[in-house]
Amino acid sequence: MDNELVPKHEILDEKEVEKLLQLYNVTPRQLPKIKEGDPGIMGLDAKIGDIIKITRNELVVGRNIYYRVVVRD
Amino acid sequence: MIERDIPESIADRLESMDKNKRKEFLDSYHKALVEPGEAVGTIAAQSIGEPGTQMTLRTFHYAGVVELSVPLGLPRLIEIIDARRNPKDPRMIIHLEKDIRKDEKKANEMAKKLLEVFLPDICDxxxxxxxxxxxxxxxxxxxxxVLMKYTEDETGGDVYVIEKESLYDLKKIQNKLAKKRIRGVKGIKKVFIRKEGDEYVLYTNGSNMKVVYGMSGIDKKRIISNDIRQIYETFGVEAGRNIIVNEAVKVLEDQDLDVDIRHIMLVADQMTVTGEIQAVGRQGISGSKESVLARASFEETEKHILMAGLRGEVDTLDGVPENIIIGQPIPIGTGMVKLAIKSSLAPKKPIEGKKETAGENKVLDGKVSDVKKKIEKLDSADYKALIEAEKKGENRKTLLKWLESQID
Known part of the structure; x- marks a missing residue:
C-alpha cells in the first residue's frame, strides 16, 4: 500500500522478536494484532504468528515504532 | 534503567550524541516516562472529555433540495470515536497524477468523471x-x-417514448429512472477544484475510496478521505489508526482546544488493538472486555450476567471495575504491586511481638470470650496445659482466672 497514511510495515526476524518480547516482558498474544489479509501487509508474505514492526511518523512525537502480531482474519 | 532497556526508536537518536548529552537526554527521557500503574486510560478520557464540554454542540443544517447536515465539534468527535459507518459529511481530497497535476483541463475532466450524475439531472x-x-x-x-433497455422505438433520434397501460406503471418507471446513475462514482455528490500552489486539487463531498483509488490519473499516495471505515477497508488498520488521530486532532484544533496528541493516540491505538476498528462503547471496546463484571457495570447489565451464567464464565478480577464491585483495592498505581520477601530475609519470629503458640494450643488465639467458647466446646480439655501455654503466651489474667476456675 503506497499511501501517506500507511506507515512502513516489516516482518521482524526471530532474533529481534526475542529481543522485543524480553524488553517489554510480554508474550506475542499480548501484543496488538493485525489481520492476515490487512492491506497494510499485502505483499509482505506474512504468516499467522509473525510480528510486524511498524515505523510510524507521528505528528508531535516523531518517529515511533509499534508492533503487531499477525492473526487470522 | 539501563541503556539497553530503551526502545529502538529512542536508541537511534542516542547514537549521534556525546557522553554528557547522552546522559542529559536519558535523564529527561526517564523523567518523561509514565510511571508503572498510572491510569493512563482514565487520564486520556478526562483530558478529552473536559475540553469536550466546551465544544459546539451544534450540527449545521443547510436547507435546500437535499438536506445536508455537517457535524462539527462534539457531534463529529462522537462520530470518530464511535467509528460510524456512514459519517454525515464524508469528504475526499484527491490530488492528480504527476504529469496532469498542473493541467486545469485535465482536472476538470477528472472532476466530471468523479461527479455522480443521475438521469433527471441532464435530461427532460x-x-x-x-x-x-x-x-x-x-x-x-x-x-x-440506459434507455435502450426500456424502449425500442426511437422516434426522431433524441426523443424516447415509453408507453404503459396505466399511469401507475409509468410513474413507477419514472421513479426507477430517476435513481439511475449515468456517470460518475457512487456517493460523490459534489466536486470542487481548487488551485494549491501550481497544482489543481479536487475536493469532493461524499466519499468512495474503493472506486476512486482504482481510477487512473489519481495520485494514489496522497488520496485521502475522512471516512474512517473506508480508509480502514482500503489501506488497513494502521491507516485507520492514523485517520482517527488526524480527524480527532482536526476537530479539537478547529475549536481551539489544546489536547495532548498522546491522549488521542492512546484512544486510537486502543480502538485498533484487535486488528480492526472497534468503536468505544458497548458495541466495541467496553463490550468486548474479558471480565463479566466490568461489562455488566457498563451497559446492558442483565444481558451480560445472564450470558455469563449460561456459559459458565470465570472472572479473574484483573481489572478496575470488577475489584470496585467486590470491594478490593484496585490494580492501579500502588494497588498494582504486591509485597514479596525472600524467605531467607524473613524474620524468624512473627512481627508485632506476637509470640508463637504451640500448634496444639491454637484454641488460645483470639478474644477471651471466643477462647472460652472454644474451650467449652472441647470434649476434654487439659486445663493445666492450657494455663501453662497462656502464661507463656499472651498471659491474659481474666482468661487465666477462668481457666483455673474450670479445673475444679
Missing amino acids: MKIDVKNNQLRIETNDEDIKK
Missing part, C-alpha cells in the same frame, strides 16, 4: 397523461444506452 422527463406516455428528450449517449 415528462409524463404525457393524455396518451399514457413517458417522454424523455436527450442527446446524451450514456442515457441513450
Whole structure:
C-alpha cells in the first residue's frame, strides 16, 4: 500500500522478536494484532504468528515504532 | 534503567550524541516516562472529555433540495470515536497524477468523471397523461444506452417514448429512472477544484475510496478521505489508526482546544488493538472486555450476567471495575504491586511481638470470650496445659482466672 497514511510495515526476524518480547516482558498474544489479509501487509508474505514492526511518523512525537502480531482474519 | 532497556526508536537518536548529552537526554527521557500503574486510560478520557464540554454542540443544517447536515465539534468527535459507518459529511481530497497535476483541463475532466450524475439531472422527463406516455428528450449517449433497455422505438433520434397501460406503471418507471446513475462514482455528490500552489486539487463531498483509488490519473499516495471505515477497508488498520488521530486532532484544533496528541493516540491505538476498528462503547471496546463484571457495570447489565451464567464464565478480577464491585483495592498505581520477601530475609519470629503458640494450643488465639467458647466446646480439655501455654503466651489474667476456675 503506497499511501501517506500507511506507515512502513516489516516482518521482524526471530532474533529481534526475542529481543522485543524480553524488553517489554510480554508474550506475542499480548501484543496488538493485525489481520492476515490487512492491506497494510499485502505483499509482505506474512504468516499467522509473525510480528510486524511498524515505523510510524507521528505528528508531535516523531518517529515511533509499534508492533503487531499477525492473526487470522 | 539501563541503556539497553530503551526502545529502538529512542536508541537511534542516542547514537549521534556525546557522553554528557547522552546522559542529559536519558535523564529527561526517564523523567518523561509514565510511571508503572498510572491510569493512563482514565487520564486520556478526562483530558478529552473536559475540553469536550466546551465544544459546539451544534450540527449545521443547510436547507435546500437535499438536506445536508455537517457535524462539527462534539457531534463529529462522537462520530470518530464511535467509528460510524456512514459519517454525515464524508469528504475526499484527491490530488492528480504527476504529469496532469498542473493541467486545469485535465482536472476538470477528472472532476466530471468523479461527479455522480443521475438521469433527471441532464435530461427532460415528462409524463404525457393524455396518451399514457413517458417522454424523455436527450442527446446524451450514456442515457441513450440506459434507455435502450426500456424502449425500442426511437422516434426522431433524441426523443424516447415509453408507453404503459396505466399511469401507475409509468410513474413507477419514472421513479426507477430517476435513481439511475449515468456517470460518475457512487456517493460523490459534489466536486470542487481548487488551485494549491501550481497544482489543481479536487475536493469532493461524499466519499468512495474503493472506486476512486482504482481510477487512473489519481495520485494514489496522497488520496485521502475522512471516512474512517473506508480508509480502514482500503489501506488497513494502521491507516485507520492514523485517520482517527488526524480527524480527532482536526476537530479539537478547529475549536481551539489544546489536547495532548498522546491522549488521542492512546484512544486510537486502543480502538485498533484487535486488528480492526472497534468503536468505544458497548458495541466495541467496553463490550468486548474479558471480565463479566466490568461489562455488566457498563451497559446492558442483565444481558451480560445472564450470558455469563449460561456459559459458565470465570472472572479473574484483573481489572478496575470488577475489584470496585467486590470491594478490593484496585490494580492501579500502588494497588498494582504486591509485597514479596525472600524467605531467607524473613524474620524468624512473627512481627508485632506476637509470640508463637504451640500448634496444639491454637484454641488460645483470639478474644477471651471466643477462647472460652472454644474451650467449652472441647470434649476434654487439659486445663493445666492450657494455663501453662497462656502464661507463656499472651498471659491474659481474666482468661487465666477462668481457666483455673474450670479445673475444679
